[in-house]
Amino acid sequence: MNSNSHYTKEQIWGFLSGIPDPEIPVITIEELGVLRNVEITLDKVIITITPTYTGCPAMKLFEDEIISTLKSKGIENVEIKMVYSPAWTTDWMSETAMEKLRKYGIAPPVKGTEDKGVLFSSDQKIVKCPQCNSENTQLKSQFGSTACKALYQCNDCLEPFDYFKCI
Amino acid sequence: MEKKDALINYCLRLGDSSLILGQRMAEWCSNGPILEEDIAMTNLALDLIGQARTMLTYAGEIEGKGRTEDDLAYKREEREYYNTLLSERPNGHFGDTVVRNFLHSAFFYHLYQALKNSSDEMIAAHAAKSIKEVTYHLRHSAEWLVRLGDGTSESHNKVQESLNNLWEFTGDLFEMNEVDELLIKEGIAVDLNSIKKDWDKTVNDVLERATLSRPEDEYMQTGRLDAMHSEYLGHLIAEMQFLQRAYPTAKW
Ligand SMILES: [Zn+2]
Secondary structure, rough: OOOOOOOOOHHHHHHHOOOOOEEEEEEEEHHHHOEEEEOOOOOOOEEEOOOOOOOOOHHHHHHHHHHHHHHHHHOOOEEEEOOOOOOHHHHOOOOHHHHHHHOOEOOOOOOOOOOOOOOOOOOOOOOOOOOOOOOEEEEEEOOOOOOOOEEEEEOOOOOEEEEEEEO | HHHHHHHHHHHHHHHHHHHHHHHHHHHHOOOOOOOOHHHHHHHHHHHHHHHHHHHHHHHHHHOOOOHHHHHHHHHHOHHHHOOOHHHOOOOOOOHHHHHHHHHHHHHHHHHHHOOOOOHHHHHHHHHHHHHHHHHHHHHHHHHHHHHHHHHOHHHHHHHHHHHHHHHHOOOHHOOOOOOOOOOHHHHOOOOOOHHHHHHHHHHHHHHHOOOOOOOOOOOOOHHHHHOOOOOOHHHHHHHHHHHHOOOOOOOO
C-alpha cells in the first residue's frame, strides 16, 4: 500500500483549491487557473501548475504552499510539475473570481480583449472603475504593482486603481 | 555537431538574451525617470528573467549533467554566454534604453511568433507563453519611441542619436551558423532571414511614426554565435554573479 492511497484525487484537489494568491488573497489558485491537475501514482502525488507570468514571484510561494498543505494532511511525497502549454490566459478566470477582484478594488480583465494588433491598436476596451463603476477611466501605465496588473485612473472619482490585464 | 549540442546552444541563446536584457532592465530599479516607468522597467526585468529561467532550466536538463538554471546563470564565464550583443548594451539615458528595448523586443516578438510552431514542445510552449509578455514590452517601447521621436527637437535628436549608435548591433541578431542549419532541418529553429523581414517591417513602421530615419546598414558588429562580447558584458556579469561568487552556497 502506498502512503497516499487514503485520499482520492478529488480530495487532494479540495485541499489545494483554497490556497490563496499571496498578492491578491481574495482569489485562489483554483479560481486563477494556476492549479491544473492532480495525479496519484504509486509512490507520489504529482501536482501540475502553470505560471501566470513567467517571472511571477508568487509561483514559488504557490509551490511551497502546496507542499506544506499536503504535508499537513500526511502526504509527504509530492512532485510539482510546471507546465507552460497551454499558456495561461485570463480567460480561465471564473465569473466569481472576477467579482471578487472587483470587490477587492481591482478591475477584472475585460475578457476577449487581448489585443490582436500589437502596436498602436486602438485600445478601445472599457475598464470600469471598481470604486464608482464609472466607464470614464484612463490608462496610466501598462505596468502596475505586479506583473499581471496595469495602472488606471478614474476620471470621475479620481481614484487610481489596478486593472488585471488580459493575456 | 550533434542535435543535442545544437539544442543546448539554441536554448542558451534564447535564455541568455532574456537574462542579460533582464539584468539591464533591473539596473533601472529605483533609477527610473518617473515612478510609473521605474515600475514598468522592473516589470520588464521580471518577465525577461522569468523567460530566461525556463530556457536555462531546459538547457540544463538536456545537458544532463545536473546543472540548474542558477548554475547556468551564475557560474558561467563571459565567453560562455550566447546572448545577443544588443542585449548587453548599457542603459545609457532613458532614450538609449527605449531604442535598445524596442529593437530587441521587435526581434523577440517575431522570433517567438515563429517559434510557437517549433517541433520542440518545450520551445513551442515557451514561445507561446513569452509572446504574451513580449507583446506588452514591444508596445511599451514603441509608444515611448514615438513619444520621444515625435516629441521636442531635443528628444527627437537624442533618440535619433541612440538609434544611430545602436544600429551596428542589430546585424548580430540575425546571424546563423551550423546550429541553426541543423535545427531548422529538424523543424525546431526558424530561419532568421524570414524573421528579419518581419522585424524590418515593424521597425520601419514605428520609425516612420516616430519621424526618425533608419540608419544605413554599414559596418555591423558580430560575435553572439561565438560567445564574443563587448567589454560591457564582463562588468554586467561581475555584478550579477557577485553574490553567488562571494557566498557560493547561499540560498534564499
Ligand atoms: Zn471611479
